Amino acid sequence: MNTICAIATPPGGAIGIVRISGPDAIGIADEVFRTKGSKSLGERKTGTIAFGTIEADGSVLDEVLVSIFRAPHSYTGEDSVEIACHGSPYILNKVVQLLTTHGCRMAEPGEYTQRAFLNGKMDLSQAEAVADLIASGSAASHRIAINQMRGGISHRLGELRNKLLQLTSLLELELDFSEEDIEFADRSQLLTLAEDTAAEISRLTATFADGNALRNGVPVAIVGAPNVGKSTLLNALLRDDKAIVSPVSGTTRDTIEDTVTLGGILFRFIDTAGLRHTTDTIEQMGIERAKQAASRARIIIMMTEPGVPYPEINAVDGQTIIKIVNKTPEFQAINGTGLPQLERQLVAAVPQVGSDTVLITNVRHKQALDLAHADIQRAIASLRNDASGDLVAEDLRQCLAHLAEIVGEISDTAILENIFKNFCIGK
Numbered sequence: 001m002n003t004i005c006a007i008a009t010p011p012g013g014a015i016g017i018v019r020i021s022g023p024d025a026i027g028i029a030d031e032v033f034r035t036k037g038s039k040s041l042g043e044r045k046t047g048t049i050a051f052g053t054i055e056a057d058g059s060v061l062d063e064v065l066v067s068i069f070r071a072p073h074s075y076t077g078e079d080s081v082e083i084a085c086h087g088s089p090y091i092l093n094k095v096v097q098l099l100t101t102h103g104c105r106m107a108e109p110g111e112y113t114q115r116a117f118l119n120g121k122m123d124l125s126q127a128e129a130v131a132d133l134i135a136s137g138s139a140a141s142h143r144i145a146i147n148q149m150r151g152g153i154s155h156r157l158g159e160l161r162n163k164l165l166q167l168t169s170l171l172e173l174e175l176d177f178s179e180e181d182i183e184f185a186d187r188s189q190l191l192t193l194a195e196d197t198a199a200e201i202s203r204l205t206a207t208f209a210d211g212n213a214l215r216n217g218v219p220v221a222i223v224g225a226p227n228v229g230k231s232t233l234l235n236a237l238l239r240d241d242k243a244i245v246s247p248v249s250g251t252t253r254d255t256i257e258d259t260v261t262l263g264g265i266l267f268r269f270i271d272t273a274g275l276r277h278t279t280d281t282i283e284q285m286g287i288e289r290a291k292q293a294a295s296r297a298r299i300i301i302m303m304t305e306p307g308v309p310y311p312e313i314n315a316v317d318g319q320t321i322i323k324i325v326n327k328t329p330e331f332q333a334i335n336g337t338g339l340p341q342l343e344r345q346l347v348a349a350v351p352q353v354g355s356d357t358v359l360i361t362n363v364r365h366k367q368a369l370d371l372a373h374a375d376i377q378r379a380i381a382s383l384r385n386d387a388s389g390d391l392v393a394e395d396l397r398q399c400l401a402h403l404a405e406i407v408g409e410i411s412d413t414a415i416l417e418n419i420f421k422n423f424c425i426g427k
Contacts, residue, residue: 003028005099006107007092008082008426016087018095019426021080021112024103026068029081031102032056032095033066041081046070054083056098062091076112077119110423114416117408124408124419125153128362131423132215139264140214143353144361152358153365156204157403163197164376164400171393190392191383197399198376201369204358208366209318210351211359213298217259217268218350221294223311224303229326233303233333234258234271237343263347270297299349301342320349364419368405375399 003022009015020029030041035052044050048068054061065084074080085091100106110131117127129148136142167190213219222230238258256271270293294300294313299320302310305327315321322345324331324338331338353359360366379395408416 003104004107004111005096005104006112006426007096008112009087011087011089013087016085016092018083018085018092018099019080019107019112020083020099020104021074021076021078021107021115022104023079025079025081026070028099028102028104029066029083032098033064033083041066041068044068046073054085054095054098056094061094061098062086062088072119072121075121076115077121078115107425108420109425110420110427112427113423114420117416122149123151123154124416125157125362125365125406126151127408128364128419130427132361134424134427137217138214138261138266140350140353141266144211144214144357144359147353147357148361152356153360154407156358157406160197160200161400161403163193164396164403167193167197168393168396168400171389171396187383187386191380194376194380194383194396198373198380201373201376204360205366205369205373207358208360209298211361212363214265214350214353214359215361217266218299218346219268219270219293219297220299220301220346221270221272221297222301222303223272223294223313225308225311228303228305228308229333230303231256231271233301233324233326234269236333236336236339237269262343265347265350267346299346322346322349365406368402372399372402375402 003020003024005018005020008017008019026041032054033041033050033052034055035041035050037050037052039050041050046069050066050068051063052066053063062085067082067084069075069080069082071078071080083095085095096106113122113127113130116122117124122130126149129145132145133142133149136145170190222233224230234256238260240258257268259266259268261267272293295316297319299322300313300315302313302321302323304310304323304325306325310323313321322342324342326333329337331342333339351357351359360369375395375398379392379399382392382395
């Protein structure tokens with residue numbers, strides 16, 4: 001059975017939608033749908049909506065609206081039908097059960113989007129962006145997913161691949177005329193083009209740290225000596241009593257984490273154990289975890305109070321350090337003094353995402369870009385050493401292949417199954 005069905009909406013809404021897709025979608029829907037009009041669903045045009053009822057066990061189950069989408073003008077590229085029912089779980093499950101008795105099978109997670117990819121409605125990076133769009137929890141992550149779904153990454157990769165194809169084509173042409181000792185490609189121009197391509201791949205790869213942070217929440221570690229107000233600051237930022245606040249040193253012995261959205265950006269705040277010398281084994285473990293959290297954070301808030309030195313933290317490349325002296329007229333975490341300014345600093349420390357911003361957010365894309373960069377670097381080394389054209393061409397072909405993996409032009413079944421299994425059923 002190649003026609004699939006599933007509930008496409010989350011529970012709890014007033015309206016629920018059951019989606020059908022496949023070669024027999026319209027015919028199967030016609031078998032369970034009754035309308036007062038003279039036309040069956042099979043006689044109606046694509047993009048039209050019919051009102052009627054779904055009947056089960058000889059009685060009316062619900063009054064519904066049925067939308068018709070004929071191939072290729074549908075999300076999946078196949079004939080598709082969407083049945084809008086009342087949002088009762090009983091009704092929705094009954095409709096799905098009814099459809100399966102008329103020739104449908106239950107859709108696998110992500111199968112609708114996988115069919116859209118296989119039918120050429122979108123490339124693989126766009127398909128992955130659908131899942132990111134559904135999971136987006138902030139304005140920034142939403143904008144990134146929308147841009148990727150509309151082909152932002154695909155267009156940028158397309159430009160890169162066109163340059164590489166130009167390089168490869170010239171070298172391949174030389175190989176065809178190798179016996180005539182004809183050189184179609186000027187080596188200095190090829191080297192310049194290859195170096196430009198490598199630089200562009202590096203620029204894309206470098207966006208992963210910010211892209212991944214914006215997608216999953218920008219990690220912010222709050223570090224400092226015991227009792228300078230770290231837990232109080234966390235509670236103030238979250239507008240909640242998440243962390244225990246106590247005058248006793250060493251109260252926080254593990255990292256405490258929660259999220260909040262500021263300026264359309266999701267931040268993951270991490271309260272850590274106070275940094276000090278101690279012989280307490282458990283507190284020592286908490287301090288070690290604090291240092292680890294600081295090393296992984298995108299932003300570090302170094303917190304102190306008058307007379308207490310800042311913690312000794314070695315920042316790594318890409319980290320932003322914000323220093324705060326608590327319990328002063330300018331900043332008091334306990335009553336929120338200075339908090340708005342701190343929040344503005346946090347937002348300013350994160351790249352702003354526009355409608356045309358291209359950021360790498362997917363680990364699979366990052367790995368493919370790393371491999372492509374290694375390939376183009378080998379090609380550059382070969383060109384600088386005046387190596388034979390066939391060696392350079394092979395490295396360029398490998399680079400093209402790794403870039404193609406991102407958009408799905410070269411993908412095996414295992415890769416596709418791993419990607420789409422993480423989608424929700426109905427999408």
